[in-house]
Amino acid sequence: MTSLAVIYYSSTGNVHQLADAAATAGKKAGADVRLRRVAELFPPDTVAGNPAWAGHLAATRDVAEAALEDLEWADALLFGTPTRFGLPAAQLKQFLDTTVTLSLAGKLVNKVVASFTSTAATHSGQESTLLALNNTFYHWGSIIVPTGAVDPVLATPDNGNPYGVSSVSRGRPAGAAPDNLAAIEVQARRVIDIAAALKRGSAAG
Template identity: 70%
Template sequence: MTNVAVVYYSSTGNVHKMAEAAAAEAEKAGAAVRLRRVAELAPQSAIDRNEAWAAHVAATRDVPEATLEDLDWADAVLFGTPTRFGLPAAQLKQFLDTTGGLWFQGKLVNKVVSSFTSSNNTHAGQESTILALNNTFYHWGAVIVPAGFADPVQFERANGNPYGASSVTDNVPGNVHPDNLAAIAYQTRRVVEIAKVLGAALPA
């Protein structure tokens, strides 16, 4: 069985909604799945000043926190993050910065990886956020799987990002367009399919 980890950061729920869709689709594709959120780094005072942020933190308290063991276990990992000035959120970046030990042992080589993101408005850094994440994966020696234009869903009105599924939320919590959910589902199926093929081809 292919092991898939969906590792994400979400402040008000948009990326979380996409992550849940990815986890559900991976299970449908026959994978063993772990849905994991990375640790929150923002001070509680900042969270409390944003009603939607505080509500989301409370609502997802029971989602297990990501650990390095989740990456070691996984054959494929989908990473989700909101875009922050065209870059991944600090919370996800901090988690990635703890992977040096796994990297040094060669345990991240040939992991199948793919990313998705969300921003408040169009042209707000979705593509650059995913490209920035890829810099880490090059160092890992991972196999990066982009969404591409390999499925008709990518040509739907709200899609069109070949780097990875992305959502434009208009600053509304949990506002993920159905086209974007279909896009992350397609991207997940693609990741699982390639992970299965790669796993069968590589020596144990």
């Protein structure tokens, strides 16, 4: 069985919704799946000042926090983050910064990796956020799997770009659009399929 870890940070819920959809898609595809959130770094007083932020943190408190062991365990990894000034959120970046021991030991080599994001507006840094995440994966020696245009749903305006699934929240009903959820399912299946093919090839070799 191929193992998939979906690791994400979400402040008000859009990225969580995408991550949960990815985990569900992974299970439907027959993978062993772990859904993990990274730790919140902001002070409680700051979070409490935003009801949507505080509410989402409370609603997802039962989601297990990501650990380095999850990265070692997984054949495939999906990372999700909102965009912060065209970059990944500090919370996810901090977790990635703790992976240096795994990276130096070669334990992340050939992991199949992809990422997704959510922004308030269409031109708010979706592409630069995903490309910035790729810089970490290059250092790991992982195999980056882009979304490209492998399915018609990935070519719709709501889904952003060929680097990874993305969602736009401003001016829309709360939560990710149906096309976004369909797109993240395609992305999850693609990552799992490639990871499974690599496992088969390694076993045969």
